[in-house]
Amino acid sequence: MINKLHPRYPQSYLTHFINDFTKEQITLLFETISKINEEPEQADNKLYFWNLCAKFMLDTFLDDIKYLKSDIYDLCNITAEYTGKSRLHFLDNIRKSFYMGMVFNCGSGISIGEAENSKIFVSSPLGNDEIIDCVYTDTILEFIYYEFHTVLKNNLPIKLCKNCNLPFVPKGRVDSLYCERTVPGLKDKCSVVGANNTYKSNLSDTETEFYAARRRYNTRVSRNPLLKTEFEVWKIKTKEKLTAYRNGKISADEFKNWFMDDEWTKI
Ligand SMILES: [Zn+2]
Incomplete structure (x- = not known):
């Protein structure tokens, strides 16, 4: 099927293609292929299939990706001096000429619907026959390069995620730190992990100890359901004490003595 859709991939490539994948990845790919076979008109399934292929192949299958990745990392460190496509000036001359010499087969086509989670591919909702700009690519690599060009052209920022350290194009706010x-x-997701880390680093040591104590009590109560009512009462008092501590009405020591006192668990 891959060969039929993309004649530039010869049969020998397909063996290589399969070799690099884990059993789970192959199962997922085959499930998607059977969905496409059942409903060949469903563009969503085909998009999902190519998404999966691109995801699984990037690190192992295409050598060009290494160069592209290194270019993208370079562009993450760019200063405000260059914007849009001019950011290519930041690369060495060979890579710059390589991108500048690229030609894409662009034209018009019927919209295939809204792209999920994408800031790059903007399309119209499913079901309307709107004619939009489109690009015809024979290989995934060509498609990836087109995507890269689109990011540069639309002056989208390329940033390094503060959690996983991989480049990303912020989906929402431009100043997002996490992918x-x-x-x-x-x-x-990194965005969730990042938000939690920021929250934790904003907590005082006393609050960190407090949350640890609350987790300990929670474990005790789950082992001894008789403590449940007492725990509910404790939690209500907790709210008052925490607010008092945060507003400076009681000292850190006072607050700590209160939440470390586990007499109520000894009934
Ligand atoms: Zn990340």
Whole structure:
């Protein structure tokens, strides 16, 4: 199917393509392929399929990606002196000429609907036959380069995520510090992890100790349901004490003595 859709990928590439993937990735790809076979008219499935391929292939399959990545990292450190496409001046001459010599096969086409989570591909909602600008690409690489050009052309900022240290184009506010990727091995996105870290670093040591104590009590109560009512009462008092501490009405020591006192758990 890949060969039929993209004749530039020969059969031998396909073996290589499969070799680099894990069993889970291949399963996911095949599930998507069968969905496409069932409903060939569904553009959403095809987009999702290419999204997956691009995601799985980037690090292993295409050598060009290494150069592109290094260019993108260079552009993350750019000063305000260059904007838009002029940011290419920041690269060395060989890379700059490489990008400047690029030609894309652009034209018009029927909109395939709204792109999810994308600030780069702006399209109209599904179901309307609007004719929009489009680009025809034969390879994923060409598509990625087009995307890169679009980011530069539209003067979108390219930033380094403060959590995973990977480049990203902020989806919402331009001053976002964190990307929307899911942190490897965790359930949360960098933006969520980042917000929690900022919250924690803003907490005083006393508050950090307080939250640790509350977690300890919570564990005790879950092991001994008889403490549940007492715990609810404690939590209500907690709110008052925390506010009093934050407003400077009681000292850190006073607050600490209060929440470290675990007499109420010994009934
Ligand atoms: Zn990130």
